[in-house]
Amino acid sequence: MKVIYSCYWGSYLAVVAASLHLGLIDFDKYNKDNIITLTMFDKIKNEELGELFFIGTDAGEREVYVMGSKSSGEILQKTFKGIAQIYGFRNDLVCFINLNAYVNGLLFLGVFFHKSLGFNKTGIKLILKGIEKNYNAIKKVVQNVKNEPIYEVTDTEGGAI
Amino acid sequence: MKIFYCCYGSAHSSVVAASIHLGLMPVNRIPVANEFMYLPHYDETRSFEIGTPFFMGKDEFNSDVFILGMGSERKLIKKAILSFLTHMGLNSKELLMVDTLHNVNWITKIGGFTSRRLGLISIGRPLTIIGIQQKYRYFIELVNNVKKRELEILNLA
Numbered sequence A: 001m002k003v004i005y006s007c008y009w010g011s012y013l014a015v016v017a018a019s020l021h022l023g024l025i026d027f028d029k030y031n032k033d034n035i036i037t038l039t040m041f042d043k044i045k046n047e048e049l050g051e052l053f054f055i056g057t058d059a060g061e062r063e064v065y066v067m068g069s070k071s072s073g074e075i076l077q078k079t080f081k082g083i084a085q086i087y088g089f090r091n092d093l094v095c096f097i098n099l100n101a102y103v104n105g106l107l108f109l110g111v112f113f114h115k116s117l118g119f120n121k122t123g124i125k126l127i128l129k130g131i132e133k134n135y136n137a138i139k140k141v142v143q144n145v146k147n148e149p150i151y152e153v154t155d156t157e158g159g160a161i
Numbered sequence B: 001m002k003i004f005y006c007c008y009g010s011a012h013s014s015v016v017a018a019s020i021h022l023g024l025m026p027v028n029r030i031p032v033a034n035e036f037m038y039l040p041h042y043d044e045t046r047s048f049e050i051g052t053p054f055f056m057g058k059d060e061f062n063s064d065v066f067i068l069g070m071g072s073e074r075k076l077i078k079k080a081i082l083s084f085l086t087h088m089g090l091n092s093k094e095l096l097m098v099d100t101l102h103n104v105n106w107i108t109k110i111g112g113f114t115s116r117r118l119g120l121i122s123i124g125r126p127l128t129i130i131g132i133q134q135k136y137r138y139f140i141e142l143v144n145n146v147k148k149r150e151l152e153i154l155n156l157a
Helices: A014-020 A032-035 A073-086 A106-115 A122-131 A135-147 B013-021 B033-037 B074-087 B106-117 B119-134 B135-155
Strands: A004-005 A052-057 A063-067 A094-098 B004-009 B053-057 B064-069 B093-100
Touching: A004 A014, A004 A073, A004 B074, A014 A052, A014 A063, A014 A135, A014 B004, A032 A122, A063 B074, A073 A094, A073 B064, A073 B074, A094 A135, A106 A122, A122 A135, B004 B013, B004 B074, B013 B053, B013 B064, B013 B135, B033 B119, B074 B093, B093 B135, B119 B135
Parallel strands: A004 A063, A004 A094, B004 B064, B004 B093
Antiparallel strands: A052 A063, B053 B064
């Protein structure tokens, strides 16, 4: 089963959610120092939007990915399920989580300062503030995903992949 | 092999291109308005269905033909599909994603908006048809090129 955490840029909310999922950052307490050291944090470039990045495998053998999907998260959610079905897989093989609802003003402003104006220090500071503001909400989303039943990934002939 | 005809909302240009590909629409003349009405999904796909691939049929080379609405980020969605297939360990060589929106003129765009967004079907639908009739020969040309490419890929496989 593939779990894809997606947000507008891919390397902020999605990376935090995927890292919470995999236990790479403290689940109970927000820790900004922990977040900025994450391998994929602030690493996805504009030309890499739309690409899946593998982050790790959880205890239930689910593969966890991040992706930057701009404002096409809702569309991609349906596309991936459709494509999985077309290629003979169960459509619940893919769990696509669109985190764009948790993009707030601070995050937007931070990315603008960081990516458009080149004020990296201020930008990252604002981005982290934005993440902190919605940290509990993201934790809830991740917890819900982890509580979902895990489906074995098989093709139409029943062979595991 | 799988062929996806892609446009904004999978309601007009992708439906027409896929239908020409499958022989549901003529290749030697411009179809009359009534012929569009019988096409599956023509001016019917709803906004919430954008992103869902719809199967249109199998062609003479046994390839599956689909239509897919990609919204305004077609480049990103195409990249995402290819990346997804790669991570699934699936072969993306026998896959064609064809953008049909290049063949859409402003009459079809206004018609599509009027019909799909505003719900004024009786005004919008005829406009979409007039627009496509005007550009129909480009649709035939596009499908011919797709079939050439399809054969090249199938011969290589």
